[in-house]
Amino acid sequence: MRYILLLAILGLGAHxxxxxxxxxxxxxxEYEGVNVMLAYDFYPEGHQGGVGVIQHGQRVATNxxxxxEPTPGQWQPIPKVGKRVVDRSTGSISVHMEYPDETKDRKGFxxxxxxxxxxxxxxxxxxxxKAFKIIVDLDSALxxxxxxxxxxxxxxxxGVLFGRSYYMDSLSGIFPQQPNGPYYKDADGEWQIKPMAAGRRLVVAPESDRQRMVIxxxxxxxxxxxDGRGKHNNGWFVVRSLAPGGVTKGAIEWLVTPYAIQGWQASPTVQVSQVGYHPLQKKVAVIELDARDKKRQPASLLRIGERGxxxxxxxxxxxxxxxFLRYHYLQFDFSSVRRSGMYVVRYGSVQTNPFQIGDSVYVRNVWQPTLEYFLPVQxxxxxxxxKYRVWHGYCHMDDARMAPVDSNHFDGYIQGxxxxxxxxxxxxxxxxxxGAWHDAGDFDLRVESQAETVYGLTLAYEAFGVDYDNTTVDQRKHLVEIQQPDGKPDMLQQVExxxxxxxxxxxxxxxxxxGIIEPTLRQYTILGDAANITDNKFxxxxxxxxxxxxxTExxxxxxxxVAAALAAAHRVMKGYNDTxxxxxxxIATQVWTNTKEMNAGQRVELAAELYLTTRDKLYAEFLVDHSQDIVRSIDRHGWVIGRVLPLLKDAGLTSAVTAAxxxxxxxxxxxxxxTPYGVPYEPNIWGAGWDIQHFGARQYFLxxxxxxxxxxxxxxxxxxxILGVHPGExxxxxxxxVGAHSMIPAYGFNRADWSYIPGGIASGTALIRPDLPExxxxxxxxxxxxxxxxxxTTDYLILVLGANQVLKDSILAQMRYAAKEGLLDKYYPADIDTLDGGYLSTFSYDFKPVGPQDKMIVTQSRHIWSTSKAAQFYHDSSYIxxxxxxxxxxxDKMWDAQxxxxxxxxxxxxSPKGKIKEAYGNAFAIYALSAYYAASGDRAALDLAKKTFLWLEKHSHDPRYLGYYQHLEQDGTPVxxxxxxxxxxxxxxxxxxxxIHLLEAFTELYHVWPDPLVRRRLxxxxxxxxxxxxxxxxFLQLFFTTDWRSVSYRDSSEQSILQHRYLDHVSFGHDVETAYLMQEASETLGLKDDRATFAIGKKMVDHALANGWDNVLGGFYDEGYYFKDRAGCTIINKSKNWWAQAEGLNTLLIFSELYPNDPMHYKDRWVKLWQYVQTYLIDHEHGDWYEEGLDxxxxxRTALKAHIWKGTYHVFRALSNCIRRLNGRQTSGEGGDHL
Known part of the structure; x- marks a missing residue:
């Protein structure tokens, strides 16, 4: 139990x-850390009700x-609860109770x-x-x-008393781990355990300030x-005194003094996922504080190294x-941290269990225990x-006899x-x-839980294709072998x-x-092996x-x-068990035909599943005709209808459902x-975990x-x-x-052993009303x-597998993060130069401005292009x-006015630095101005783009040999x-x-100014x-004379070649970039069946993959050369620069769609390239990409992150184009926060 002692030096009176x-x-x-409740809860069979005491944050007494009876059990009489009365004049609380409770007398669940x-x-x-009295007044004498x-x-x-001591008057003892005799027969012939002690004054746990209580x-x-466990395994220790005869007022009067530590406060609890987080997901630790705790400390995320x-x-x-509830909450957001490894969060002296950040966090050991342990065990x-263990033997092979009519059994079973x-x-x-699974911690078979399990497993198999096999299931022999594969998907075997x-x-x-249930309570309450419940003989x-x-019912x-589950299961059983x-x-169609329901909305789920299975228009027409029923209960039907809506192709239904x-x-x-947990959550007597994971699974489908x-x-x-970020200590x-700390023990059939079943999911944190999460x-x-x-069970599987899919397995999600949070948010608005205009050019590895901040036309233009495109991509005017x-x-500053x-x-x-001008830089200005005009509609930008194009036409264009001179004097004269x-x-x-960048610029310009001259130059x-x-x-030849004769040193010595490598080498990055730019230009020109351009582009990409691709790690090398005396292309620079990999991502994805079955395997190379980028290029800690691959x-790692040659252009263009293609739409990259 957590607590803080406020030292005397700080003043004990400060509380x-x-x-x-x-x-x-x-x-x-309330007094210090002690709380006393009366009848806030009434769930006595669950040890929750009546008078209860919370001592230093721990519930120590209840009911x-x-x-x-001395130690009543679940099916013993309980009183009817009246109204709680709070008397503020006396500071007392009272409630009237009475026997019997007619609503439970031979009635109810x-x-x-x-x-x-x-x-x-x-x-x-x-x-x-400092104490309180419990007083009981009888309406009449017993x-x-x-x-x-x-x-x-x-x-x-x-749970907190085992091994603790007690005093009863002068007698002392220890609270035992197990109930010990002797027993005696009471006046009704019932066996009862003898009291551990009797007397007038009981001191509980005198050795512990946190638990000492005097009654x-x-x-x-x-x-x-x-010892209440002497009668019922789930009993608690009971303090009891008999009500005397002939007395009404003050029939019972106790004085209870729970010791209260002066100045006690609950120590902080830091709540994190016990499993961990995917690098891309939001990562927020919730810090729970005593409401009186006003001290604030920094929170820290620490990475655990290999040496500790x-x-x-x-x-x-x-x-x-x-x-929220009785606590005050803080949130520590560490979403920006994406580096793989093991971490802890620390707040003050409180430190969490280790958790993982990594791409594979949900890949193993999270959902598998449920499929390979819990479901087989049930x-x-x-x-x-x-292996050596038998979870349970053959059971219930004598199922089942028809239940007696006109019987209200137990656990909700009624036969009419x-x-x-x-x-x-x-x-x-x-x-x-x-077939079938034991329902819960008990062994009955409820049809709804059977159907829900079949349905959930079916949906999981369809959505995620889980072919995991780690269990042998032999239906003929009625035998299961855990962790012994049999060549069949475990999920399908469970559905079957x-x-x-x-x-x-x-x-x-x-x-x-x-449902099917035991005929007697003695059988129903058996703990342990289900084989012992019946003799397995009819x-x-x-x-x-x-x-x-x-x-039956x-x-x-x-x-x-149930029929909806069968209709869905047909799809996954087909080809596995056709019969x-x-x-x-x-059966599903029979139920559809024969069932007479009162509410047509109850058919929606079955109609949807039957339509998905059969495509019969009967079911489609039902859904369309009952759109109002669907919309009216959209919280129930939305996740189902979303799976079938695209197939129905009904505009009216689509519109109504979308609005709902x-x-x-x-x-x-x-x-x-x-709540601080970011999910709809209303605490109740029962833990909310199942409801919340149900909500989460439906969110996946929505x-x-x-x-x-x-x-x-x-x-x-x-x-x-579910994995740990929930209220309470x-x-x-x-x-x-599952995770570093999990529900052990739990309420499974082996609970008597204080054990657990791996992969079983508990309902979790409950509420001790009004405000204690427990x-x-x-x-x-x-x-x-x-x-x-x-x-x-199945909602948990869907939730984990869904998270894995949208995070780990979705490159789209990673790219969306890399484009926005990992790139644009790092640059903008940080690099806006509010002093001199334009954009700052140079940043350190951790994004601090450094150096003189000279500004190049290329960099400034690229920032304009990136922010213009971002404005359109994200529909965000701030980028405008x-x-x-x-x-x-x-x-105003970079255009030469003279x-x-x-x-x-x-x-x-x-102020200008140098007089030489370049076609290259002016091309980027056209590129940026055209994009800015397209995003903003600012005519001044289009006018300047036209002006720049015409300036190049007058000064840079070569009318004789065509193309453009690159270097120009200040007045425009070619060098x-x-x-x-x-x-x-x-x-x-x-x-x-x-x-190639003039080609790129004219393509952008032609979109906004389709002038004939622009078209001719393009x-x-x-x-x-x-x-x-x-x-x-x-591959691209890099340099040429004015009449387009190539500049080549191939006939020179190797020393000369390497000295002149800038002018003559194979640039693999430019090759893959140019393949894209040529295709883009061809499409912009509207060239029909442009086989020449596409063939040359494919040749360039194939050459780069064959000669400049790292087959081990992935990625394109920087430079190669065809030496005359060597075979093939030799890599002369093994650097893998950022822009080449970005362009490679863009082009390879395009080619994977153009040539899906090509032996170059463009899609596989694209995936591998992205993995390389994720591992060696993206700075997951500080943002953006390193200039070269760290391999x-x-x-x-600590080199400049940005400079006059490095900004956002290559990466944002590549990522935004990939996102569009992966997203399947061309108009919006964001469209909400979806992946």
Whole structure:
């Protein structure tokens, strides 16, 4: 139990609690760290109700109430609860109770047999200094027959008492780990365990300040300390005193003094996923503080090194979220950290368990335990082996006899006046001793949980193609071998197992069963091996009538629900078990035809699944005709209809559903804001885990069906909640055996061993009303720790597999993050130069401005282009303002007002640095201005783009040999190359780089200014690049004389070649980039069937893959050369620069679509290239890409991140183009937060 002792030096009077027990504004008693509740909860069978005590954050006592037995169990009489009365004048709380409760007397879900006793009484809790009194007043004196039987019971939570001591008057003892005798028979002949002690004054755990509590009986007889486990395995320690005869007022009066540590505050709890996070997902640790804790400390994320060292990678002041339940919450967002590894979060002295950040976080050991352990262990009618272990033997092979008519059994099983079949009560119904799973911590078979499990597994198999095989299932031998593959997909074997029971029952009875359950409570409550419940022999009038009972019902809604599961299961069983598949469809259509429901909306799910299975227009017409039913219950039907809507192609239905989906989304968003966990969450007596994972699984399907409306945020937040980000000090993963800390023990059939079943999912953190979230490490609280089949299991599988799909397996998701958060958000607005205009050029590896910040026309233009395109891509006008800022700098500072054209380089303030101008830089200005005009409609930008084009036409264009001169004097006169120039200089040459970017610029310009001259020059540049610059081998020649003779040193020595490598080498990055630019130009020109351009482009890409591709890690090398005396192309520079990999991503994805079956395997290369980029180029900590891949140049990790040759252009163009293609649309890259 967590607590903080405020040292005397800080002042013990600093705490805000009063100096005695008092009634607080939440209507319970409070003193320091002690809380006393009365009748806020009433769930006595779940050890939650009556008078309860929370001591230093730990619930230590509950169920303070009059009971008719010393240690009552689940089916014993409980009183009817009246109204709580809060008396602020006395600071007391009271409630009136009475026996019997007519709503439970032989009625309801678990009927209780009440005795002939009418007893009314009032319980009060009253402050008494630092203690409180429990006072019970009877409405009338006890009947004589009940004197010595009715007593006040107060249950002590055993989980914190084992090994603790107690005093009862002068007697002392230890709270034992197990119940110990002796026993005695009471007056009714019932065996009872003898009290551990009796006396007037009980001191509990005197050695512990956190747990010490004194209970004194002020009136009547002795207190008894009884071990409630002696009667019921799930019992608690009970303190009891008998109500005396002949007394009404003050029949019971106790003084209870829980010790309160002065100044106690709950110590902080840091809640993180016990499994971890994918690098791309939002990562927020929730920090839970005592509401009185005003101290704030920084939160830190630390990476654990291989040698045990802790590296602080992020430290920040957490965000103040606010108050929820009894706590105050902070949030620590570490989403920016994406580097793989093991981490902890630390807040003050509190540190979390280690968790992983990595691409494979959901790939192993998260969903598999559910499929390879929990589902097999729950299989009924099987022996389940696990190496040396037998989870359970053959069980229930004698299922099942028809239930007695007119019977209200237990656990919600009711049989009406008819069996609704041809079978009489007591007759054995064939076909029921195969298949099915035990429902939960008990062993019954509910048809809804069977159908939900079949349905969920079917949807998971369809959505994710899970062919995982780690279990042997032999239906003929009724045998399961865990962790022993048999060559068949485990998920399909489990679907089959569930269907054998559902279909078998239907074929025997002509209807679905309601459920199958033990005939006696003694059998029902068995803990351990299910093989011990029955003798596995059919009862035939002789032997033991221990066979389970099968119940039936007339429930149209449930029948339609089960039929929907069968209709879906047909699809996955087809080709696996065709006979069973046929039965599924036959039954589903029969139910469709024969069921008479009151609400047509109950058919929606079945109609959708039957349409997906059969494509029969009957079901489509039903869905279209019942659009109002669908919309009215969109929260129920939305996830289903989203899967079928695209196939229906009905505009009216689509419009109505889409509008309803937006309303649903808005409701979810609003509810999600009410808690610090980002999901709709309303705590209750039962843990909310199953509901939240159900919500999360549905969010997956809603996201798939309506990605523009539903993001993945809520699905992932739901998963985080299940895996540890939930309220309370116990941050266990609800999935047993999953994560660093998980639900162990739990409420499975092996709970008596304080054990667990791997992959079982508990309901999780419950609420002790009004405000304590509780998840006790105790195996007998079903409302917190029970496993369950149906959605409680399969929703978890869908949630984890869905997260893995949208994160780990979706390159689209990674690219979306890399483009926005990883690139644009790092540059903009950080590089906006608010002092001198334009954009800052140079940033350190961690994005700090460095150096003089000279500005080059190429870089400034590229930033204008990127922000203009981002404005269109994200529909975000803020980028327009950023682009306009750059446009003004080009227009006002970089344009040569005297001679025209753009300066190549200026100082930060815009003053020119050098007089030489370049066609290359002016081409980028055209490219940027055209894009800015397209995004903004600013005519001044288009005018300047035209002006630049005409300036190049006048000064740079070569009318004789065509193409453009690259280098120009300030007045526009082309620079003529002379023999006096350095042979390694490119001055005076024409070149491929300016040519391909003029091609690029004219393509962009022609979109906004389709002028005939622009078209002629665009066509001209396409032909020059394609037909002159590309060599016969399929790579670009880099430099040329003015008459287009290539500059080659191939006939020179190797030393000379390497000295002149700048002028003559194979540039693999330019080759793949140019293939794209040529295709883009051809399409812009509207050239029909342009086989020449596409063939040359393919040749270039194939050449780069054959000669410049790293077959081991992926990625394109920088430079190669064809030496005359060597075979093939030799790599002369193994660097893998960022821009070449970006262009490679863009081009390879295009070619994978153009040539999907090509032996060059463009798609596989594209995937491998992205993996390379993710591993060696993207800086997951500081953002953007390193200039070169770290596999060959690890020193680049701390090199400049941006400079005059490196910005956002290559990466954003590549990523935005890839996102469009992957997203399947050309108009929007964002479309909401979907992946």
């Amino acid at each position: 805000q609690g009063r100096a005695q027990m008092h009634l607080n504004n939440r209507e319970y008693l 303070g109430d009059l009971r008719l 678990n009927p209780i047999l009440y005795p002939d006793l009418h007893l009314g009484y009032t319980i009060r809790v009253v402050p008494a200094g 009947p004589a027959a009940w004197i010595g039987k009715v007593g006040f019971n107060f249950e002590l939570y055993p 004194e009986n002020l009136k009547g007889g002795a207190l008894q300390l009884i 060292e802790y590296e602080t990678v992020l430290q920040a002041a957490p965000h103040e979220w606010g108050d 299989m009924c009618h099987m022996r389940v082996n696990d 006046p008819s069996t609704l079949t041809n079978f009489r009560s007591g007759e054995t119904v064939p076909g029921l001793n195969a 197992h569930g269907l054998l029971s559902i279909v078998g029952g239907y074929k025997s009875m002509g209807r679905f069963y309601r 009862y035939d009038g002789a032997g033991v009538a221990d066979d389970r009972w099968v119940f 007339n429930n149209p809604g449930r029948a339609l629900q 069973l598949a046929g039965d599924c469809l036959t 989906m937006k309303t649903l989304r808005d409701s979810i968003v609003a509810r999600g804001k009410r 996201h798939q069906g309506f990605p523009d409306i539903f993001s993945t945020d809520y699905m992932l937040a739901a998963l985080n909640f 116990n941050t266990a993963s609800f999935a047993s055996g 998840l006790l490490p105790f195996p007998y609280l079903w409302q917190q720790g029970e496993y369950v089949l149906g959605g409680g 303002a950023m682009a306009r800022h750059g446009f003004y700098f080009l227009r 001679y025209g054209g753009f300066y190549n380089l200026v100082a930060r303030d815009g 003529v190359r002379t023999a006096a120039m350095d042979s390694r200089s490119d001055m005076g040459y024409k070149d491929q780089n300016s040519s 066509q001209e540049m396409l032909e020059i690049v394609r037909d002159r610059i590309v060599t016969s081998r399929g 060959n140049e690890p020193q680049r």
